[in-house]
Amino acid sequence: MSWNAEQKMQFLFTLRSKGVTDARTLGAMEKVDRGDFVRGHFADRAYDDMPLPISSGQTISQPSVVGLMTQALNVQPRDKVLEVGTGSGYQAAILSHLGRRVYTVDRHRRLTRDSEAMFAKMDLHNITVITGDGSFGLPEQAPFDRIILTAAAEDPPGPLLAQLKVGGIMVLPVGQSDAVQNLIKVTRTENGLNYDELCKVRFVPLIEGLGHA
Numbered sequence: 001m002s003w004n005a006e007q008k009m010q011f012l013f014t015l016r017s018k019g020v021t022d023a024r025t026l027g028a029m030e031k032v033d034r035g036d037f038v039r040g041h042f043a044d045r046a047y048d049d050m051p052l053p054i055s056s057g058q059t060i061s062q063p064s065v066v067g068l069m070t071q072a073l074n075v076q077p078r079d080k081v082l083e084v085g086t087g088s089g090y091q092a093a094i095l096s097h098l099g100r101r102v103y104t105v106d107r108h109r110r111l112t113r114d115s116e117a118m119f120a121k122m123d124l125h126n127i128t129v130i131t132g133d134g135s136f137g138l139p140e141q142a143p144f145d146r147i148i149l150t151a152a153a154e155d156p157p158g159p160l161l162a163q164l165k166v167g168g169i170m171v172l173p174v175g176q177s178d179a180v181q182n183l184i185k186v187t188r189t190e191n192g193l194n195y196d197e198l199c200k201v202r203f204v205p206l207i208e209g210l211g212h213a
């Protein structure tokens with residue numbers, strides 16, 4: 001079952017009221033029904049502005065945080081984007097409407113398998129899904145115009161910074177996993193890296209190695 005006009009309108013209204021005002025971000029989020037990425041018990045909460053459990057003990061992020069991160073990433077139509085933390089696939093599906101190609105990595109095979117199936121069902125053919133430890137990035141596809149992490153690192157991982165193009169943007173939560181973290185935006189210029197703090201967030205931690213499922 002897909003969302004109806006009223007659910008969609010309310011969803012977009014909530015995003016705007018939480019600061020997601022960029023028209024391209026809202027347009028991409030309008031094209032992706034979050035209900036397709038939430039299963040089981042929590043399906044009827046899919047349009048609420050809250051994170052929800054998905055398989056492998058992980059979460060689909062809060063829609064307004066997805067919107068704020070997407071807005072800050074400012075993906076351009078020719079961009080090659082790397083996402084670390086595929087989770088449900090929701091964020092990657094939104095990015096696929098904004099950029100040229102999206103690479104998304106998760107350490108849980110079950111999550112990458114399920115999201116790959118969902119992308120095929122949705123005819124989203126510009127997403128490549130990889131099972132692995134995304135903290136090392138994807139050297140064989142680097143450099144990237146945009147990099148987004150949807151799991152919290154204590155500091156921006158060096159290999160990912162190294163894979164960001166000049167003019168590129170990386171958005172990620174940083175801080176201890178059991179505390180409130182800072183959402184930051186890192187911009188690579190000719191002269192180095194600029195850091196901007198965006199807001200407080202709470203994400204699951206970036207974990208080394210492959211997951212059990």
Ligand code: SAM
Pocket residue numbers: 058059060061084085086087088089090091092105106107108111132133134135150151203204205206207208209211
């Ligand atoms: N972006 C996701 C979505 O739209 O549903 C939400 C991601 S969830 C908050 C964080 C994800 O990061 C989890 O699926 C987790 O398995 C993944 N993760 C944690 N550490 C990782 C790592 N080192 N490499 C790749 N994925 C990782």
